[in-house]
Amino acid sequence: MKVKSNDEMPGHLARRFQQIATAVFLSETTAAGYDLTPVQYAALSAIKLHPEIDQITLAGLIAYDRTTITGVVDRLVEKGLIIRTASSRDRRSRELTLTARGEEVLAGVTPAVEAAQQMMLRGLSQTEAAQLMRLLRKVIDDANDLSRAPYKPLPSR
Amino acid sequence: MKVKSNDEMPGHLARRFQQIATAVFLSETTAAGYDLTPVQYAALSAIKLHPEIDQITLAGLIAYDRTTITGVVDRLVEKGLIIRTASSRDRRSRELTLTARGEEVLAGVTPAVEAAQQMMLRGLSQTEAAQLMRLLRKVIDDANDLSRAPYKPLPSR
DNA sequence: CTAGATTGATCAGCATACTGAAGATCATTA
DNA sequence: TAATGATCTTCAGTATGCTGATCAATCTAG
Secondary structure: OOOOOHHHOHHHHHHHHHHHHHHHHHHHHHHOOOOOOHHHHHHHHHHHHOOOEOHHHHHHHHOOOHHHHHHHHHHHHHOOOEEEEEOOOOOOOEEEEEOHHHHHHHHHHHHHHHHHHHHOOOOOOHHHHHHHHHHHHHHHHHOHHHOOOOOOOOOOO | OOOOOHHHOHHHHHHHHHHHHHHHHHHHHHHOOOOOOHHHHHHHHHHHHOOOEEHHHHHHHHOOOHHHHHHHHHHHHHOOOEEEEEOOOOOOOEEEEEOHHHHHHHHHHHHHHHHHHHHOOOOOOHHHHHHHHHHHHHHHHHOHHHOOOOOOOOOOO
């Protein structure tokens, strides 16, 4: 049987890239004095853009699984970065909003996050980096509904 | 503060692509009647190529963390796909080798794995797919030492 | 040859991710 | 309006991944 090299497997390359992206993110943000995971940062910035968002809508915006978001939100609440209150319109759902400290942390850590995005692409030229991101967006967009946690844009109200 | 869209974050794109790759892998291999994770498949095929490999070398070949490999190997042993024996040369290390059933499973599941690799790139043309993989290889190669579990080629003996 | 450094494996602890199920609540329709 | 279905959240269970520590075995320098 012919065995394919890992380098020929897009799935393997995906795992490696994500592994590196996470390591660089944590290294940069830790060096800047913050204690946030990539996932927590994405949630935080989505909540800033959409105050009083419920968990399901948040999960759709950043393509998280609905069961994963529960723990992420728990930890953000524990850290005092967001508050979770029962919705008055729909008592099933919880509304998420940044605290003042959440605003501070988000603003403070963002430069380190930007630096991380640069560093993880350091092997590529500007043109290549743009090309990679274009191709990733295309492939992700086309395969969006193949995972249990697809991206779902904000419902228009 | 200007907040960047997720689409402009390579780290976010990395997570999404990996999420999709895993989902497609599991969907295809499950449909083919197998119960293997992407990580278990990679380990299995590396062990086939390098019988009697020790765990640290295996981890380096597929860029796993050394502490993660323990559990993965545990589960492959439980499933009867590999055997783990104490090395006679170095009593600290364990030698891993496929069982007959491991060989069968690897051979049997491989078509589904190949199909998954095609499906996760279904939004791209042949040219674009090759381009994406080239750029991913380049970025990963250059940032290899930025994660705790870098790729380490087989030591020449 | 032996003290100190290194290495292979494992462990505890934490944080994603997913499957499938449950409970509470809401919406719709007969 | 009452029954039915859908939705929001959470939970138990499993599998990566990582940090930092420990233990046993090996290697190396003085």
